[in-house]
Amino acid sequence: MFSSLKKLAERLNLLIGYSSGLGILLMGIILFYEVVARYVFNSPTIWAQEISVFIFMWTMLAGAAYTLQVGKHVRIDLLVIRFSEKTQNYLEFFTSIMGMLFSAYVTLQGFEMLKVTLKYNKLSATPLRVPLWIPQLALPVGFGLLTLQFIIILGAKFPTFSGHEKKEGENQC
Template sequence: MFKIIRSAVEKGNLVLGYVSGLGILLMGLMLFYEVVCRYFFRSPTIWAQEMSIYLFMWTMLAGGAYTLQQGKHVRIDLVIEHLSIRTQHFLEMVTSVAGMVFCAVITWQAYEMIVASIGYNKVSATLLRVPMWIPQMALLLGFALLTLQFAIIIVDRFNSVFGKNEEGQSC
């Protein structure tokens, strides 16, 4: 069962990683268009800046779990790199538990914020009047995926520290 969940999370992270990359490209093109319209034609758009901000939120938050999966998040390993592999894995397991709890709390808070936004029918204070639950959903999705990715790391590190090797002996 865990292998199925891992596979689904990793495939989802990969897809969202690529979608995030394309989102950043699209954001750059939208801002380039805005600059051309504003400075060459003296006719700025009413949508480019706001949509770029929302797209930035989605790409950064949705791509976070892929970044964690690939081990590319910022980490300070000045001291840890001098410890044994087993100790490194144990510390990574402990810090991943803290990360998972933090991300789970943010996921729950994002859910409550979205429910309130839908309940109060909140929209952006711009001419576009974007329903606020749409950009807020990036927070929910991003941190939910980070929570799942931290859970996968915890299981992996637990197995490497306390699990059994191929011969059935303790590591």
């Protein structure tokens, strides 16, 4: 079951990772259009900045799990690489547990925020009047995926955490 969950999460993270890359490209195109419209044609848009911020929120928050999956999150190795391998493993286990707990907490708080937003039908305070649940959904989705990725890291690197012990001749999860 763990390997199935891991494969599903990897595929989902990859899809969202590529979508985040396309979102950043789209955001760049929108902002380029805004600059040209504003400074060349003296006709700024009313939507470019707001839509760019919403795209940015989704790309950064939803793409975080992919970044963690491929090991590209910022790490401060200057001190850690001087420790023994055993100490490094303890630190990685501890930081993964803390990351998982923090991400799970933010996910729950994000859902609480969404409930209030939906209850009061909150809209952006701009002429676009975008329902705020759309950009706010990026928070629980992104941190939920990040929580799942921390669980996968813990299960793959520390098999006793997931209850999946490596048997003789078995490939690592």
